[in-house]
Amino acid sequence: MNLTDPYDVIVLGGGTAGVIAAVQAGRAGARTLLVEKAAALGGTTTTGGVNFPGLFHAWGQQVIAGIGWDLVRSCVEESGGTLPDFTHYQQPHHRLQIRVNPHVYSALCNEAVVQSGADMLLHAMVADLREEGGDGWQVDLCAKEGIIRCSSRVVIDATGDANATSIAGLPLQHPEEQQPATLTYRVGGYDPAKLDITRLNSAFDAEVKAGRLSYTDASWNTTGADLGRWLHSRGVQSNHIHHIDARDSAGKTRLELQARKSLLSLYRFLRRQPGLEDLTIEYVAPECGVRETATIRGEATVTVHDYQSGRLWEDAVCYSFYPIDLHVSSGSGLDMEMLTEGVVPTIPRAAMIPKGSRNFLVAGRCISSDRLANSALRVQATSMGTGQGAGALAALAASESCTPGDVPLDAMRSLLKAHGAIVPPSP
Numbered sequence: 117m118n119l120t121d122p123y124d125v126i127v128l129g130g131g132t133a134g135v136i137a138a139v140q141a142g143r144a145g146a147r148t149l150l151v152e153k154a155a156a157l158g159g160t161t162t163t164g165g166v167n168f169p170g171l172f173h174a175w176g177q178q179v180i181a182g183i184g185w186d187l188v189r190s191c192v193e194e195s196g197g198t199l200p201d202f203t204h205y206q207q208p209h210h211r212l213q214i215r216v217n218p219h220v221y222s223a224l225c226n227e228a229v230v231q232s233g234a235d236m237l238l239h240a241m242v243a244d245l246r247e248e249g250g251d252g253w254q255v256d257l258c259a260k261e262g263i264i265r266c267s268s269r270v271v272i273d274a275t276g277d278a279n280a281t282s283i284a285g286l287p288l289q290h291p292e293e294q295q296p297a298t299l300t301y302r303v304g305g306y307d308p309a310k311l312d313i314t315r316l317n318s319a320f321d322a323e324v325k326a327g328r329l330s331y332t333d334a335s336w337n338t339t340g341a342d343l344g345r346w347l348h349s350r351g352v353q354s355n356h357i358h359h360i361d362a363r364d365s366a367g368k369t370r371l372e373l374q375a376r377k378s379l380l381s382l383y384r385f386l387r388r389q390p391g392l393e394d395l396t397i398e399y400v401a402p403e404c405g406v407r408e409t410a411t412i413r414g415e416a417t418v419t420v421h422d423y424q425s426g427r428l429w430e431d432a433v434c435y436s437f438y439p440i441d442l443h444v445s446s447g448s449g450l451d452m453e454m455l456t457e458g459v460v461p462t463i464p465r466a467a468m469i470p471k472g473s474r475n476f477l478v479a480g481r482c483i484s485s486d487r488l489a490n491s492a493l494r495v496q497a498t499s500m501g502t503g504q505g506a507g508a509l510a511a512l513a514a515s516e517s518c519t520p521g522d523v524p525l526d527a528m529r530s531l532l533k534a535h536g537a538i539v540p541p542s543p
């Protein structure tokens with residue numbers, strides 16, 4: 117791997133979207149580098165502990181396929197799982213999400229990136245980005261040995277937090293309030309059937325009133341104790357960590373400290389309760405899962421009206437499918453609204469291009485969208501769809517010596533379809 121030879125495509129962030137972008141660009145013949153700050157690929161799907169990607173199907177039909185779907189399906193096959201019956205689409209949407217083993221998924225991502233011919237650099241972050249005379253980008257990476265200077269025709273920001281876009285000085289949108297984050301963990305060492313949940317909820321209430329715990333340490337609900345659900349689900353996906361902007365390293369640090377403090381306080385309280393003396397923490401995700409930080413200000417912005425009306429954009433890269441799913445800091449903690457039957461929204465290329473930029477694309481949850489649209493399109497299947505779209509556009513832009521916004525849409529559609537993706541038709 118020679119990091120200083122010019123690349124066609126550098127993908128910053130090897131998470132849900134970035135892995136797919138790098139594999140697509142590599143398979144299309146582009147000289148590609150994937151850069152990831154963690155030790156393992158997969159991002160929120162693996163290191164964030166959110167190992168249940170959705171939704172690839174809408175109203176009983178598959179609407180997102182391609183490289184991400186192939187990886188998810190292989191992971192289920194190789195780890196002895198089963199896929200849901202997608203034709204039963206009337207069931208709650210979370211049952212149509214696909215449970216993947218995060219360790220197998222991450223290893224499959226490694227394999228796919230290597231087989232695509234792309235280079236990979238783990239334990240590295242983007243440090244600086246400068247435009248090189250309109251023909252590409254100089255990309256400084258912060259590696260263990262210091263700064264490594266690379267260059268690339270096209271850069272893809274797949275950091276989830278739009279970090280690369282911000283460092284490049286391109287425009288962002290910041291929500292006034294971020295959706296809460298969740299630290300995924302799993303506890304054990306007790307028998308839920310032997311517990312007095314009413315008594316436990318009263319004790320929990322008293323702790324909250326004394327200011328030592330908050331309801332959202334063990335629930336999304338902000339108004340009352342719900343330890344029964346927490347104990348039966350063994351704590352999985354049960355907390356909300358509010359009011360922290362985790363876009364930069366200082367914010368991420370505050371979040372990780374707050375999330376683990378929340379877990380430790382709850383752990384100490386529960387181990388003092390009858391029947392929970394031997395409660396153990398069996399697993400904690402390496403990173404606290406972040407739902408929302410910033411989005412780019414793109415050449416186009418997907419609004420909630422576009423999303424809920426199923427607008428077919430003329431430059432659509434992929435479909436998206438999920439209810440509006442805004443996690444909030446009051447009431448039940450969740451505002452959800454299902455899509456009208458038959459509606460399948462699409463994602464335009466222009467929402468993946470920061471306004472006024474050249475040779476730059478964004479994939480994953482930080483594409484240009486208003487808050488409500490983003491609460492739906494941030495999910496993993498859509499992130500994988502935008503990842504594959506960005507990889508294809510970047511590879512074509514590099515081979516045609518043009519910027520991704522000028523890649524002919526027919527060429528984009530052909531390349532994506534050749535790699536298994538489902539691309540919405542032109543209107």
Ligand SMILES: Cc1cc2nc3c(=O)[nH]c(=O)nc-3n(C[C@H](O)[C@H](O)[C@H](O)COP(=O)(O)OP(=O)(O)OC[C@H]3O[C@@H](n4cnc5c(N)ncnc54)[C@H](O)[C@@H]3O)c2cc1C
Pocket residue numbers: 128129130131132133134151152153154157158159160161164166168169170171213240241242274275276277279280297298404405406407479480481482494495496497499
């Ligand atoms: C608690 C929670 C529950 C969720 N529930 C669901 C669900 O049920 N179903 C669903 O489909 N989706 C769900 N989501 C949403 C979904 O998981 C994410 O929105 C999606 O995975 C984001 O993908 P991404 O590629 O944009 O970011 P990520 O997957 O987070 O990838 C970003 C990658 O970039 C790396 N990175 C970050 N900064 C840098 C940097 N500066 N330099 C280099 N690398 C960097 C990170 O380490 C990471 O690997 C949930 C999210 C959370 C947090």
